[in-house]
Amino acid sequence: MLDKLEMFIAVAKEGHFGRAAQSLGITQPTLSTGLKQLEDQLGVQLVFRGSRYGGLTPEGQTALVWARKIAGDARQLKEEMRFKRHGLSGRLRIAAIPTALTWAAELAAIFTDKHPNVRFTILSRTSVEILSMLDNLDVDAGISYLDNEPMGRVSTEPLYEERYLVVCSASSPFAAKKSLRWQDLDGQKLCLLTPDMQNRRIINRNFESLGVTAEATIESNSTVVLLATIARGDWLTVLPEDIARFLAEGKALKLIPLSGQTPEHTVGLVAPYREPHTPVLEELLREARRLSAAKR
Template structure:
C-alpha cells in the first residue's frame, strides 16, 4: 500500500506518467498498474487519464492529502527506528532561497561537525518552490522568508534579518560613500534578481517607497551572475548583506549600506509542521537556533 501511495504522489507531482516512472526507477506499465491497484483498493478513481495524464479527480485531490500524510508518517517511523538503533544518521535535503545559500552551507557544515553521519543535499529554489517541495515531501526543510508572504502551517526557526547593500566597483561614484539612498539609484545601470524571486519583490517595494521605479537591464536568478556583471563595467546591484559580503569582497568590490526606513525581513529555517519531528530534523532546528545566537 505504501509503495502505491508513493507512486500516486509521484504522478501528482510530475503530472506525467513517464516522468513519474523515471523518477521512481520503474517502468511506466508498472506505474500504471500500481495506480490501478490503488484505485481498486480505495474503490475510487484517482486520476483522469486517457492517452495522457488528465489531472486528479476530486477524490484524488483528497486522497493526495492523506497520501502525503501517510507516507510522511511512515518515513518518520523509519527515521525513529534508525535513530533508536544507530543514533543520528541519514540524509537531510534543504532548499534555500538564492540569497540564503551561504547560510544553508554554514548550517550544514556546523551540523556535520556534531553529527558526521548525516549527509546534506542543498538546492537553490524560490520561496514558492520551497513550500511546494515541503508539501510534496521532496525536501526535509527550507531556508526562506518567514514574515513577508503567507507560508501555511509550518515550523520555523529564525536565523537572521536582512539588510541591503549596494554592490559596486571601486571606480563607481558610490564607492566612497558611507550609505546610499534607494532614490539615488535612479538612472544607474542596475542588474537585479529575477521578478519570480521574493527578494526581488522586496527590493522593488523598497524602491517604490523611495518613489523610484527600478529598471534592471540585466536580470538573473543567480547572485553569482549579478556580481560577475558588476565586475564587467558600470553596473551596480543590490543584495542582502551576508551574501553580498561572501561574493563581493573577495572580488575587490565595494559594499555600501542602503539607507533603510523599515525593519528588514526575517529569514529562517522552515520545516513541515509535525509533532514530534524526526530526530534528525529536530536536531537541525536546534542547530539553527544555536547558529542564530552566535552570528
C-alpha cells in the same frame, strides 16, 4: 499500499505518467497498474485518464493530502528506527533561497561536525519552489522568508533579519559613498535577481513605495552573475548583507549601506509541521536556533 501511495504522489507532482514512472525508477505499465490497484482499494477514481494525464479528481485531491501524510509518517518511522540503531544518521535535503546559501552551508558544516553520520544535500531554489518541495516531500527542510508569503502549516526557526547593501566596483562613482538612499538608484544601471525570486519582489516593492523608477538591464537567478557584471565597473546591484559580504570578499568591490524606511524581512529554517519531528530534524531546528543566537 505504501508503494502505491508513492506512485500517486509522484503522478500528482509530475503531472505526467511517463515522468512519474521515470522519477520512481519503474516502468509506466507498473505505475498504471499500481494506481489502478490503489483506486480499487479506496473505491474511488483518483486521476482523470485519457490519452494522457488529466489531473486529479476531487477525491484524488483529498486523497493526496492523506497520501503525503501517510508517506511522511512512514519515512519518519524509518528515521526513528535508524536513530534507535545508529544515533543521528542519514541524509538531510535542504533547499535554500540563493541569498541564504551561506547560512545553509554554515548550518550544514556545524551540524556534520557534531554528527558525522549525517550527510547533506543543499539546493538553491526560489521561495515558491521550496514550499512546493516541502509539500511533495522532495526536501526535508528549507531556508526561506518567514514573513512574506503564505507558508501553510510548518515549523520555523528564525535565522536573521535581511538588510540590504548596494554593491558596486571600486571604480564606480558611488564607491566613495558612506551610504545611499533607495532614491539614489533611480535611473542607474542595475543588475538584479530575476522577478521569480522573492528577494527581487521585495526590492521592487521598496522602489515602488518610494516612487523610484528602477529597471534592471541585466537579470539573473545567480548571484555570481550579478557580481561578475558589477566587476565590469559601471553596474550596481542590491543584495542582502550576508551574501554580499561573502561574495565581495577579496574582490575590488564596495559595499554601501542603504538607508531609508524599508521593512526588514526574517529568513529562517522551515520544516513540515510534525509532532514530534524526526530526531535528526529536531536537532537541525535546535542547531539553527543556536547558530542564530551566536550571530546576534
